Structure formats: C-alpha cells, structure tokens
Amino acid sequence: MTDTQLRGPTVVDRRSTTSTLTFLGATGTVTGSRFLVESGGTRLLAEAGLYQGLRELRRRNWEPFPVPAREIDAVALTHAHLDHTGYLPRLVRDGFSGPVYCTPETASLAEIVLRDSAHLQEEDARQANEGGWTRHAPALPLYDTADVERTLPLLAPRAFGQREAVGAIDISMAPAGHILGSAVLTVDAGGHRVVFSGDLGRGGHPLLLAPAPPPAADAVVVESTYGDRRHPDPAPDLLGRAVRRTVERGGSVLIPAFAVDRTELVLLELYRLTEEGLIPRLPIYVDSPMALAALDVYRRAAHAGSPQLRPDRAGALDALERLDLHHVRDAAGSEQLNTPHQPCIIVSASGMATGGRVVHHLSHQLPDPRNCVVLTGYQAAGTRGRQLLDGARALKMHGCYVPVRAEVVDVPDFSVHADADELVAWLASAPALPRIVYVVHGEAAASAALARRLEQELGVCAVAPRLGERVRLD
Template sequence: MTGRDTRRDVRTLTFLGAASTVTGSKTLLTVDGRRMLVDAGMFQGEKHLRVRNWEPFPVSPSTLDGIVLTHAHLDHCGYLPALVRQGFAGPVWCTADTATLAEIVLRDSAYLQENDAAHAARRGYSRHDPPLPLYTVADVERTLPLLRTVDYDEDVDTGGGVRVRMTRAGHILGSASVTLGWPGGSVLFSGDLGRADHPVLRPREIPPGAPDVVVESTYGDREHPDPEGAAHEQLAEAIRRTVARGGTVLVPAFAVDRTEVVLRALGELRRAGRIPDLPVHVDSPMALAALRVYRRAASRGELRPDLQGDLVDLPHLYEARTVEDSMALNNPRMPCVIISASGMATGGRVVHHLKHLLPDRRNTVVLTGYQAVGTRGRSLADGAQEIKMHGDYVPVRAEVVQVEEFSVHADSSDLLAWLAALDPAPRRVLVNHGEPGSSAALAARIRRELGITAVVPADAEVVDLSRG
C-alpha cells in the first residue's frame, strides 16, 4: 500500500485506526491520486493497540498530501510527530483552537514519553534496552509549523481539487466535524461529537449532508443516565463521604475540556453549599495551559452565553505547577480535591497520585467518563484489587466512583439525532471509533430507525466511495 494510485477514478476510504476500538483515529481518503489523512491519533489502552504506534505506517508518510484534524485529543492528534519523524512534511488543517490546544497536548505527550523512557531505564522495568520514546520534543517542534488554521463554516481549498469545511462539533474547544469535498463528491466525518447541551461550550451545529458519513460510536450502545435528584449529586456525595473520613478525592480528568467541566461543577456545588469549601488542586501542566485557553475563548464567544464572569468560581483553587508542588499532594495536610491528567490514568502525574492514594481507604478516586479497555481507569472501574504502575502492583483500597454525567461524548440518541438532521440524508453511514458492541449497536439502530445503510468497517478495510 506504499505506492500511489494516480488513476482519476479512485476514491476510497481506508480505516487505519479507531476501527473496532476508540483509539488511534486515522482514516485515509484517496481522491484521484491525492491522499488526505483525517486525524492522526495515537493508540492507547491495551498493549496490542499500543504496539501499533511503533509499526511502520501503511503508506509512506511522505506521500500524504495533507492531514485534517477534528480536534486536539491525543487519540486524534497524538501520532502527528511520529508521522513527521517518518517523513511527512505537508499541511495539517484544523481550527485555530485545535491548533492552540494541539501544541499543548503534543509538547506534553513528548515530554512525558521522554521522562517515562528515562524512568524506565533507571528502574530497569522495560523489556527494551534502551527504552525509547515514540517521538521527542524536537519532533513536536518540527510538527507545529505545519499547522494551518481553518475557520468554521468556510470552504478551504487544500489543493488538487479537494476542499475542507469545518463545522462546530461541541465536543471540546475547537472540535469540528469535517467535510472533504471534490468535484462530484464529498464525505463527512463526524469527529467526536458533543452532547446536545455541553456544560461549557457553544452547542454543536449540523454540517451539510454528504453521500457517505463516517460517524463515531463511543457511546453508540447506551444513553447517558439522567442524574437522579440534583445535578452532580453523585460527585457531591463522594466528596462529602471522603471529607468525613479525612481523605483525599482524586479526579483523573482529561486535561482538555474535562478539567474545565469538573471545575465548573465543583464551583456550582460549593455555591449551593452541597460540598464543603475545601482546597481544589489542579495538578497537570497541560490542564493548566488548556484552562488558560478556555478562559481566553470566553472573550471570543466560544463558550456558552449563560456563563457569566470567570469560567471557574472556586476561591481555594490552587495550581500545582512544579514537580515539588505535585509531590506534596501525595500527603495532603487536610481533605482536598486533586484534579490531575490523564483521564484514563494512562500516564502523567495522576499515576503517581494513584500509587500513593489507592492503598488508603480514606481516599476516593472519581472517574469522570468513558474508560477505554486496557487502561488503568477501566481496571479501576471494573473493580480491580490491584493496579500495575511503574513495574509495581499497588493495592486498591480507596473507594472508586464512576460518574458518567461528565462525559461530553454524544450518546446513542444524540448520534442518531445528528444523523437524522443531515440534509441531504446520507446514502451510507460508516460507523467507527467504538468498541465492537457499541459500533454494531449503533449501526443496527441507524438501519432500523433511519432506514439508511450502515456498516462497521474492519481495521484496514478499504471502502469505495464511488459505489453505493
């Protein structure tokens, strides 16, 4: 698949990631010999997925004419520097906020990889000698100048007759559904879709329809539960129980968007007197950088119009900027809340906090959304009695609470409503970015309720866009 097909009638999609899984999102569009990659995500979770990051890319990266990013989460942009390292030098199209957040995310990713490799070398727990990062900070610095920004709802010529259009997706700041069009055809990618009512961002919008639509299915087989009683009561109860025990509440949270959503909820709970006025620590350099981006976005009208003043209303909010600040939180002097990346506990400072806090029954870990198979977060959600970290097994004695209401992924009905609103209606829907049961359930519901052909492409499957 390394050669370039230059026939004028070849229009295909090849699924190179996020097929039968929720990670490593990469879809290759070939139009009359031109190659465009939609998303360049890193594989996370189970080992058989992570090792795919190290495999040669199925086509020579130097033959890619461009890359389009739907948003700045690592499973959608985190493989970019690896492609650059392998020879990609073309433009990367994305919204301005995605470009800003991707810079933060990619630098943090490279820094953590370099640190983890050095730590593994010192401790000797890696089977590789020497352990190496997938890419370095230097690779990221070579990647960032390739980013090209696109405004929402504008058609932009990417060259070779292929145009791109971004439509607000309402998942995280800057997220977009992407339409790629060419004379006589187009394909629409949902990207990760937000819920109809995001707690922080302006709502998603409906893009123009296309004959073929690639839709995510992270929550394709389920509905978000309606909170029983007052909003965020599950979180409030967990905090009150933990404070009564004299413990710490640790919230593994995605640095981009999830941290902002959790902070807003904590502010609402404090103002209503439903939780004590206790210290809240944000311990993630990436999350703190993203929080500054969100605060600036408020002045540009990118956040909900009903958000007045500062995004966060917590008088005892503290920023753990240094390693020393972070280490001090492993033995806090009083009950507190620690918000730390990553959201599925796959890396970052939260892993060190888990190592220190999980063995103590006074503490609580609050999981705030979807936990992919193979991640530490998923193991905790499934009731693991011990978790492996840095070569050691750590006993799980702390309370573990999973709060689904913080997820900003569209659920099954949200996804169906988005598809039903497309005009013109698609002739075919390709369901990806979901675990097998989730994708299959959404495809079945699309066929049953919308009467549209819906299929779940296999990994590496090639779909001919010229055929119905």
C-alpha cells in the same frame, strides 16, 4: 485479526481516478482515529490519532504506517485530543511535511497536548530504563520534543465554514460541540462528499453550544463511543456525596481528568457544589500544567466572545477563582500532593490514568481506604481507569502492583460524547440522509449496536468497517 489486517492493504496508486476512503484506525476501538481520503492523485489524512489502552493497540503506533508519510499531502484534524492528533509528530519524524488543517482553537490546544505527550513519553522511557521494568534495551519514546517542535509550524488554522483546496480535494469545518475548537469535517473528493463527525458533543454541554447538523453527504463517518447506550439522567449530588463521605473519614479525593475540557467541567461542578453548600470549602489542586494551559485557552475564548460558547456562561470560568484553587505547575508541588496532610481535592491528568502525574498520586493514595478516586469520563479498555471501573483490586504502576483500597466512584455526568440517541438524532437532522454511514471510534459492540439502530430507525446502510478496509466514494 490477521497480520495483513493489522498492517492494512497497500494503498491505491496515486494515478488512480477513483476516489477512495481507507480506514487506518479507530475500528473496533475508541482510539487511533486515522482515515485516508484519496482522489485525483491527492492524499488527505483525516485525523492522526494515537492508539491508547490495550497493549496490542499501543503496538500499532510503532508499526510502519501503510502510506509513506512523505506521500501524504495534508492532514485535517477534527479536534485536539490525543487519540485524534497524537500520531502527528511520528508522521513528521517519518517524513510528512505538509499542512495540518484545523480550527484556531484546535491549533492552540494541540500545541499543549503534543508537547505534553512528548514529555510524558520521554519521561516514561527514562523511568523504565532506570527502573529496569522495560522489555526493550533501551526503552525509547515514539517521538520526542524535537519532533513536536518540527510539527507545530505545520498547523494551519482555518475558520469554521472556510473552504480549503488540498489538490483535488476540498475541505471545510463546522462546530462539533465536543471541546473548544472541535469540528465536523466535510471532505469533497471527485464529485462526492464524505463527512467525519470527529467526536460529537452534546446539547447540554456546560460551556459549548450544540453541534451543527451534518450537511448532506454521500457518506458519513460517525463516532460510536457511546453507540450502545444512553447517558443516565444527571445525578446532581453524586460527586457531592463522594466528597462529603471522603472528608468525613479524613481522606482526600483524587479526580483523574482529561486536561482539555474535562478539567474545566469538573471545576465548574465543584464551584456549584461549594456555592450551594453541598460540599465544604476545601483546597482544590489542579495538578496538571497541560490542564492549566488549556484553561487559559478556554478563558481567552470566553473573553473574546467566541461564538462556540454559550452566551449565558461567558463569565463561568472567571468565577472559579472564588474557590480555594491552587495551580500546581512544578514537580515538587506535585510530589507533596502524593500524601496530602489534610482533606483536599486533587484534579490531575490523565483522565484514564494512562500516564502523567495522576499515576504517581494513584500509587500513593489507592492503598488508603480513607481516600476516594472519582472517574469522570469514558475509560477505554486496557487503561488503568477502566480497571478501576471494573473493580480491580490492584493496579500495576511503575513496575509494581499497588492494592486498591480507596473508594472508587464513577460520575458519568461529565461525558461530552453524544450517546446513541443523540448520534441517531444528529444524523437524522441532516437535510438528506447519506447513502452509507461508516461507524467507527467505538468498541466493537458499541459500533455494531449503533449500526443496527441506524439501519432500523433511519433506513440507511450502516457498517462498522475493518481495519485497513478501503471503500470507493462513488
């Protein structure tokens, strides 16, 4: 990829009468979602995601944004995950001051996610400087806590179905069924409509209802995280067998889990396995202040009767307290879990082991063959989770390599991303097929595979755009 492609082109003049869409992220990768819609002098950024994973991708977070931040009129978010929200504080640091539209639940969760992101970046920079493993002098965070605190007042919650005018552009949101508050974003610009799927959920989510069908649109921008594969049939005892094996050899189970939504689903499955006698009653430690705060948001939504939640699962989260559940909020309690004194289960963030407390646990527990690490979701290229999934025999953490002797088990049942069949079915459920589908937010092979299927099975024009590519909406 050339330097010009990495930076993206110069964005069209505000005086242009043409409505355009520019792909500023999430092309050829599952991270860094950023899409610019321009119409009638208005600039709307759909998503403001952080790049994660491979070093060459993470470097893009530091590159000058192709559009001056102060010239963006508004941002619209589909949900709270870091690869869709984590660039916001950097935009604010660079001059953005407009509204950030999202659902109320996304606003609540984004507050938790962004504060944690700034804290981790500050800690990583501090540790790199103290440990001497940085190439920079000194290492700096992409943004800090003060930037996040300037960002949070810009969050502008809007209900599902509510239309909002942003200059010459109108937006609205419908449930996406991925995590609490996740939305399919509809953007009307210059008499044309583009729909952004965000991350699309599945019909079998243990807590959330299925995504709403897409509206009729000229163009759809659809994710392709699992665009080249189908989810395997559920394996109800895969996690249970891993836990039992680990306990028999006197080890502990470490579960890297995304703090938002994934931790809830892991705990629900551990509750089921315990209640059915498939695993012994063990101490279960949730070692993530962010995950605990997100769990509170989910519980409040359940108690309020949120229409996003399955009615038959209203009391599921309250039942978790019947487990031997321990909430670990302080650093001292987390450090004690690095070397557990008895078999236990530790659920800790982050889900791809890119940072957070789970990295410390991995560095202590991976060398012990009695232990087990359970991966519970998509592992992006370049992450420690992906390295473990691919069979790495050593991981580099905090400047040192650590041998991987613990058992590593992949449990794909927890994925809340639609697979290829579900993505095709979702697009087919629209009242009218779009003129074109842009396939994004997937590794290159996954995006290309989904584009081929959409052309072959639905007869629509489908392309995987390039980074920095601009297209007209008319």
